[in-house]
Amino acid sequence: MRRHPGIKDVAALAQVSIKTVSRVVNGEGSVLPATRERVERSVIELGYVPNGSARILKSGVGDAVGVVVDTIADPFFASLVSVIEDRALRAGMGVLFASTGLDAARERDQLLRLAGQQVRGIILVPVAENHEYLERYRASTPIVMVDRHMEGYDSVVVDDVDATKAAVADLIRIGHRRIAFVGYDAALSTIRSRHGAYQETLVEHGIALDPRLAPPSPAEIFDTRLTTLGLFDLQEPPTAIFAANLRAGIGVADALHGSGRTHVALISFGDFSLAHLLTPAVSCIDHDAYRIGNVAIERLLHLINTPGTLPQRIVLATERLERGSGEIPGPAPAMAESA
Amino acid sequence: MRRHPGIKDVAALAQVSIKTVSRVVNGEGSVLPATRERVERSVIELGYVPNGSARILKSGVGDAVGVVVDTIADPFFASLVSVIEDRALRAGMGVLFASTGLDAARERDQLLRLAGQQVRGIILVPVAENHEYLERYRASTPIVMVDRHMEGYDSVVVDDVDATKAAVADLIRIGHRRIAFVGYDAALSTIRSRHGAYQETLVEHGIALDPRLAPPSPAEIFDTRLTTLGLFDLQEPPTAIFAANLRAGIGVADALHGSGRTHVALISFGDFSLAHLLTPAVSCIDHDAYRIGNVAIERLLHLINTPGTLPQRIVLATERLERGSGEIPGPAPAMAESA
């Protein structure tokens, strides 16, 4: 495989100095039209592409922001990255994307790789609880955590606890007592919050906790159908399910519809395409990647342009989409609206 | 915002030469344990991250492959990128991703940006018909086109024409005469192929073409619901719809189910999540991003390791998933199986 032509090759062919080539390529003024044209022809003839590494090395700053998510195959993160890229492009920057696969070691490698590329800032959906290897690095490059909070860092999250408590409370109000929690993975702080809120709400309403209704569902296993179906092998199966995230929501919907259990109530944390077309349509807590991504990239751009800003935790309110599946009443007598 | 510490800072703090730091960081042998430890402490203390640009500049080759798609928000492309990243990581490379937004100028910018980053190879879902600015560059960096073919380049595509002809022929066989084509965008070669195959099949069966049944549906407009609903304002509305791609399939399903027109037959080019849960379940031509991505990255890795390989067009066979919506009979008398 041949080497790429460099600025010197262009200069030689156009019979000018490399500085002149640099001027033409970067559109700086002060070049005679004739010279300029000669250089441009040489650039095309050789298929010259400026070496970005050299440029970055010389100038000391990169021209991209880094984005690190669990996996791009998840529609929530795909939308998030898409929004961020569009906005970054408008700010004249590219985006360097990487995924962790929910593996802390891989997260570390990817972050260091991005850091080495001199990114101007990083948006991270954190996996590891601890990022101390970033402590120093942060001093020179801003980082915004998304979806999961991390103490001492800037973050953009949603009101997990409130939304979950409200959803579970509503299920109880309409007569459910056996409410399952699908998608429980203690490794993820967001999920832990939601799980905690779920438990708390049950207890507040005097319902005994049954761990079998919140079976572990490691995030590495994309498909939550089996977990869901397992719930119906219990002596007292659930009459309602709370799905802890998008991935879980899709799996639960699939399992319920695939096994004809459409009488089971379902509320999903995260809306998914076609959720509104199922019968009954799936009720969701809307966890809009578009809005979250926009807030995160705006915050990051702000931090890039205004160094020294103190970390801030931005909590976005979610909205509940009541489409039907979450309003299916349970067997217990409906409770009066609590004060 | 402070500057990043460099190898010199580490060397100074550890009281060694920069070469020794380099040795430790890159895990090369021949460093006294005591020295090594001193260096490692300094690295941590300063939060030193090697400058990838300098490394790439010096060595002349990058450590990543580039991937350019229409938009990462499309689940098909998201899966494609995900598969490619996983495989690249296992090959010790990162992935530099960029999206074109279906804009030829943006495609060009993104490609040149990736090229400037010294990527080892590029996987591209092409938008523009012409990439002559890449002609020279190809000599030094392999490129694999995906999903849409381009003469003279390596490509990985599916059997668009055959799959479309078979699907449309089947719709005719079960009694449909008014068959619509949703998602027509003449700017995309893949869609043109599918549209051509659709027209040809109708003509072969003696059915007159009606352009109103294949309304233009520019790819920039993500939502195809309005286009779909418009078809039912025709005096003679369609009894069957062929959706030209994933995006169109989702929109059509949404429109049909949302307006209660579930008696209209539908075959979608591309499977989507939950398609099998609708009533009737949506019949698809399966256009598996996982398989396509795998073949593409394997091909690229091969080209990287074996320069000078001749371009090859790899055509993957698709599979038809008959779930119900594509098997709804039409009003015309069913035709006998053709010889």
Place this chain on the structure above:
DNA sequence: TTGAAAGCGCTACCAG
């Protein structure tokens, strides 16, 4: 085992 120095491709500074 360790260090000094050259140079990757480019831009910035200062001359001409």
Place this chain on the structure above:
DNA sequence: CTGGTAGCGCTTTCAA
């Protein structure tokens, strides 16, 4: 308007 030259941070000879 144009060109020479220094040097970005790193790796890679070649010496010590």
